[in-house]
Amino acid sequence: MKYQREQQNLRIPGPVPCPPEVIDAQTRPLIDHRSEEFAHMLKSIVRRLKRIFLTENDVFILTSSGTGALEASLVNTLSPGDKILAVVTGFFGQRYSDMAKALLIDVQELQFEWGRDVDIEILRKTLVAHPDIKAVLVTHNETSTGVTNDLESISRVVKKEFGKLLLVDAVSSLGSVELKTDEWECDVVVAGSQKGLLTPPGLAVISFSESAWCAYEKCCMPKYYNDLGLFRTFMALGQTAFTPAISLLYALDKALELILSEGLVSFIDMQREQAFMIRSKVRLLGMELLAEDRCASHSVTAVKVPKNVDADDLVDLLREEFGIVVGRGQGRLKGKLFRVGHIGKVPEQEIQDLVVGLSSALTRVISK
Amino acid sequence: MKYQREQQNLRIPGPVPCPPEVIDAQTRPLIDHRSEEFAHMLKSIVRRLKRIFLTENDVFILTSSGTGALEASLVNTLSPGDKILAVVTGFFGQRYSDMAKALLIDVQELQFEWGRDVDIEILRKTLVAHPDIKAVLVTHNETSTGVTNDLESISRVVKKEFGKLLLVDAVSSLGSVELKTDEWECDVVVAGSQKGLLTPPGLAVISFSESAWCAYEKCCMPKYYNDLGLFRTFMALGQTAFTPAISLLYALDKALELILSEGLVSFIDMQREQAFMIRSKVRLLGMELLAEDRCASHSVTAVKVPKNVDADDLVDLLREEFGIVVGRGQGRLKGKLFRVGHIGKVPEQEIQDLVVGLSSALTRVISK
Numbered sequence: 001m002k003y004q005r006e007q008q009n010l011r012i013p014g015p016v017p018c019p020p021e022v023i024d025a026q027t028r029p030l031i032d033h034r035s036e037e038f039a040h041m042l043k044s045i046v047r048r049l050k051r052i053f054l055t056e057n058d059v060f061i062l063t064s065s066g067t068g069a070l071e072a073s074l075v076n077t078l079s080p081g082d083k084i085l086a087v088v089t090g091f092f093g094q095r096y097s098d099m100a101k102a103l104l105i106d107v108q109e110l111q112f113e114w115g116r117d118v119d120i121e122i123l124r125k126t127l128v129a130h131p132d133i134k135a136v137l138v139t140h141n142e143t144s145t146g147v148t149n150d151l152e153s154i155s156r157v158v159k160k161e162f163g164k165l166l167l168v169d170a171v172s173s174l175g176s177v178e179l180k181t182d183e184w185e186c187d188v189v190v191a192g193s194q195k196g197l198l199t200p201p202g203l204a205v206i207s208f209s210e211s212a213w214c215a216y217e218k219c220c221m222p223k224y225y226n227d228l229g230l231f232r233t234f235m236a237l238g239q240t241a242f243t244p245a246i247s248l249l250y251a252l253d254k255a256l257e258l259i260l261s262e263g264l265v266s267f268i269d270m271q272r273e274q275a276f277m278i279r280s281k282v283r284l285l286g287m288e289l290l291a292e293d294r295c296a297s298h299s300v301t302a303v304k305v306p307k308n309v310d311a312d313d314l315v316d317l318l319r320e321e322f323g324i325v326v327g328r329g330q331g332r333l334k335g336k337l338f339r340v341g342h343i344g345k346v347p348e349q350e351i352q353d354l355v356v357g358l359s360s361a362l363t364r365v366i367s368k
Numbered sequence: 369m370k371y372q373r374e375q376q377n378l379r380i381p382g383p384v385p386c387p388p389e390v391i392d393a394q395t396r397p398l399i400d401h402r403s404e405e406f407a408h409m410l411k412s413i414v415r416r417l418k419r420i421f422l423t424e425n426d427v428f429i430l431t432s433s434g435t436g437a438l439e440a441s442l443v444n445t446l447s448p449g450d451k452i453l454a455v456v457t458g459f460f461g462q463r464y465s466d467m468a469k470a471l472l473i474d475v476q477e478l479q480f481e482w483g484r485d486v487d488i489e490i491l492r493k494t495l496v497a498h499p500d501i502k503a504v505l506v507t508h509n510e511t512s513t514g515v516t517n518d519l520e521s522i523s524r525v526v527k528k529e530f531g532k533l534l535l536v537d538a539v540s541s542l543g544s545v546e547l548k549t550d551e552w553e554c555d556v557v558v559a560g561s562q563k564g565l566l567t568p569p570g571l572a573v574i575s576f577s578e579s580a581w582c583a584y585e586k587c588c589m590p591k592y593y594n595d596l597g598l599f600r601t602f603m604a605l606g607q608t609a610f611t612p613a614i615s616l617l618y619a620l621d622k623a624l625e626l627i628l629s630e631g632l633v634s635f636i637d638m639q640r641e642q643a644f645m646i647r648s649k650v651r652l653l654g655m656e657l658l659a660e661d662r663c664a665s666h667s668v669t670a671v672k673v674p675k676n677v678d679a680d681d682l683v684d685l686l687r688e689e690f691g692i693v694v695g696r697g698q699g700r701l702k703g704k705l706f707r708v709g710h711i712g713k714v715p716e717q718e719i720q721d722l723v724v725g726l727s728s729a730l731t732r733v734i735s736k
Contacts (some may be wrong), residue, residue: 008399015398015614026394026615030383030568031376032693063570064593065431065610071593080590103590194611200398202431202570202613222448222471222590225432225439242433243562245570245613246383247394325400 008319009350009357012327013143013172013300013341015194015201018255022198025254026247033246039238041253046235048256052174052197052264053189053207055181060231061252062204063245066171066192069204070096071103072226073167073188076208077135077215080104085126085164086137087154090114091144091330096137096169103221108133114333115302117295118149120157127162135165135215141173144330146302146339147291148177152184159185165215171195174205175259176271176299176343187212193248195343196299198255202248270345272298278342281355285362290337299343300327304336306366311338314365322357376687377718377725380695381511381540381668381709383562383569386623390566393622394615401614407606409621414603416624420542420565420632421557421575423549428599429620430572431613434539434560437572438464439471440594441535441556444576445503445583448472453494453532454505455522458482459512459698464505464537471589476501482701483670485663486517488525495530503533503583509541512698514670514707515659516545520552527553533583539563542573543627544639544667544711555580561616564667566623566712570616638713640666646710649723653730658705667711668695672704674734679706682733690725 010017031037042061049059062069078084083106086097091114100107110126112118118138127133136158141148151168158166167188173179174189175196181189187209194201208216208228216228224230230241259267275298279289282303290302305311311329315338318324327339340354378385399405410429417427430437446452451474454465459482468475478494480486486506495501504526509516519536526534535556541547542557543564549557555577562569576584576596584596592598598609627635643666647657650671658670673679679697683706686692695707708722 008397010398010400012400014611015401017398023395023615026568027391029376030378030385030562032378032380032695033383033569034696035687035693063431063433064436065612067610068432068436068593075590099592102592102595192611194398200394200613200615201401201611202616222443224467224470225436226593227470242435243382243560243569244433245568245616247391247568247619248570248613248616251615319403325403327400328402 009324009353011340011342011354012325013195013339014192014343016198016341016343018198018200018251019258021258022251022255025250026200028250030246033244034239041249042240043238045249045253045256048260049205051260052256053181054179054183055207057181057207057209058232059205059207060228060235061240061244061249062206062226063202063242064204065201066190066204068226069190069206070169071099072206072228073190074100074103074105075221075223075226076228077165077167077188077212077219078105079220081106082134083108083130083132084135084137085110085130085133087118087123088112089116089118089139089145089147089149090142092142092169093139094331096139100137115145115147115290117147118154120153123154124157124161127157127164133164135167137167137169139169140179141170141177141297141299143172143300144333145290146297146300147295148173148297149295151179151186155184155186165211172299176268177297178268181207193252197252198259198344199252200248202245203252271343274342274346275301278340278351281351282358285355285359299341301340301342302337303340305338309365310335314338314361317361317365318357322353322361324354324357377692377721379708379710379722380693381563381707382560382711384566384709384711386566386568386619387626389626390619390623393618394568396618398614401612402607409617410608411606413617413621413624416628417573419628420624421549422547422551423575425549425575425577426600427573427575428596428603429608429612429617430574430594431570431610432572433569434558434572436594437558437574438537439467440574440596441558442468442471442473443589443591443594444596445533445535445556445580445587446473447588449474450502451476451498451500452503452505453478453498453501455486455491456480457484457486457507457513457515457517458510460510460537461507462699464507468505483513483515483658485515486522488521491522492525492529495525495532501532503535505535505537507537508547509538509545509665509667511540511668512701513658514665514668515663516541516665517663519547519554523552523554533579540667544636545665546636549575561620563711565620566627567620568616570613571620639711642710642714643669646708646719649719650726653723653727667709669708669710670705671708673706677733678703682706682729685729685733686725690721690729692722692725
């Protein structure tokens with residue numbers, strides 16, 4: 001699989017550079033989204049997505065950012081006033097929680113230090129203390145800290161021990177980090193097109209279990225555009241409820257073909273090895289990583305900067321002088337770290353350029 | 369302006385064939401949506417969109433179908449239980465009304481026969497009879513019937529006489545049919561990328577007046593992804609609240625450049641003349657149009673079929689034998705008519721092919 005060579009070395013956690021075939025697929029002539037031809041493509045994309053989610057649950061494609069599908073995970077299972085537990089390990093976990101509050105859901109937050117993963121024992125105690133909780137929100141891979149939470153263990157507690165609905169933000173994990181939707185009994189799993197699915201941004205995907213459908217039948221959150229009941233009705237006809245982003249579907253179709261022809265397991269293994277290499281190279285420069293190795297993400301690495309350095313200065317310098325675009329720290333981590341995205345295959349030359357650029361930029365920022 | 373030549377002659381009311389430069393723009397390398405470069409592009413697109421909307425109101429771009437932005441028009445101005453008037457002249461007017469009901473808004477419907485436009489006197493009487501109405505929903509151009517409602521006169525009643533909030537579905541009119549947002553005092557105007565903006569589907573645009581912001585401050589509909597308050601905060605930084613469909617923004621940027629370099633007025637004039645020509649050619653085949661000339665849409669023409677003909681048979685034949693894709697009748701009009709979309713410049717050869725195809729197909733369907 002080859003990747004689009006950018007003028008910039010785009011190393012943010014998303015959007016990620018896409019394979020050139022994926023980019024080019026966007027230029028296919030537009031077709032009628034109520035045609036047989038479209039239905040054939042949509043069904044094929046959904047079949048392939050299920051092989052990425054590792055699920056037999058329903059899978060739907062939304063014309064929206066990942067955030068739109070996160071909202072769909074809530075409005076299709078919960079009602080205003082329902083009590084839920086939001087497990088927060090960083091900026092995006094907090095945002096998922098804030099979204100639930102904006103939707104008038106009664107949110108109990110379980111906060112962990114940003115940079116740490118979920119402590120399973122504390123999660124268990126919290127669920128014991130709050131028996132009225134209906135659902136648990138978890139961020140699988142916390143993009144702001146470069147931490148992957150142990151979703152398998154979390155699920156064992158949430159599902160097997162307590163039988164709660166499990167809603168998973170997998171925006172930066174699906175396709176990039178191991179995620180077994182059915183084996184781990186995840187009721188709702190949400191991802192965006194622009195990360196592990198190697199597609200330009202603008203589409204989101206969501207898997208929805210039988211238990212989630214039971215919750216759907218009972219819930220009364222006002223909704224229309226995100227109403228998965230409408231999606232299900234139209235999907236039976238091989239259609240989307242509303243005019244879809246057809247050119248992005250062409251791109252997603254091509255990206256899924258590439259990923260599955262390489263094999264999901266080897267695609268994820270490759271990214272794991274690549275992440276090990278990037279982390280070790282960054283450490284060799286004398287920089288510390290935010291996450292412990294045990295829970296370090298294979299899709300994004302958060303790198304701490306020396307105390308007297310503003311990480312944003314480093315980010316600016318990398319961009320201006322070296323054409324390398326990395327992510328800034330978010331929320332309370334702003335200025336304290338930068339984030340290197342490495343979803344998909346990163347060409348060796350780009351990794352080398354990154355290390356050289358980082359080394360030079362760091363020296364210059366420190367001596368400034 | 370040249371247009372993408374499809375293998376199919378795509379003559380549905382949307383998505384519309386896009387100029388090749390617009391299609392190609394999607395392949396530009398993806399960039400960081402939190403960068404200066406992105407901010408520059410976003411601000412430029414919004415400036416140009418204001419020249420299409422003819423407004424100084426806020427304009428935002430949503431990563432969603434037009435339907436998502438229609439939902440935004442409701443959740444940002446209304447609360448559950450608020451009473452509104454939904455003016456329905458066809459399938460899409462009904463859908464806008466149904467959406468409001470799904471959002472638990474108290475909807476008073478004003479129904480007109482499908483194929484007719486809004487009767488201003490009846491609208492006035494309805495507003496007199498229901499003084500507790502907060503907002504009025506209007507479909508500017510009803511895609512299902514090929515009727516353009518007289519928005520200027522409607523606004524005069526709704527705004528000048530009654531001072532209600534005016535929410536306009538302009539999905540199939542903006543860029544294609546005259547629409548003066550500020551002069552006609554439209555509070556909220558919604559459109560999709562895939563029609564008069566000559567861009568692939570996946571983006572929606574919305575204009576939002578000062579009065580709409582006043583309603584926003586008071587309303588309490590649960591929302592997050594569509595919360596225009598978040599959009600406003602991020603727009604001040606030249607950003608979108610959530611990861612946007614970057615490649616579609618590239619396309620929209622290019623399409624706006626093409627439309628404005630031709631001039632909005634002459635672009636719309638051209639479509640008006642083209643619509644006249646298409647209507648007269650269809651009539652020469654002995655077919656009747658659903659809409660009266662007085663209110664006939666310049667973006668889509670609904671054509672009635674002889675009584676003993678199933679319009680869907682004609683649509684199938686046109687597609688299979690002639691490679692011409694037209695729209696079917698929707699809702700209660702299913703099987704009774706077909707719809708020819710003619711947004712943007714339709715190449716003369718395609719119009720000729722359409723007329724020849726229609727003539728042959730009609731003969732064959734009748735003699736079947």
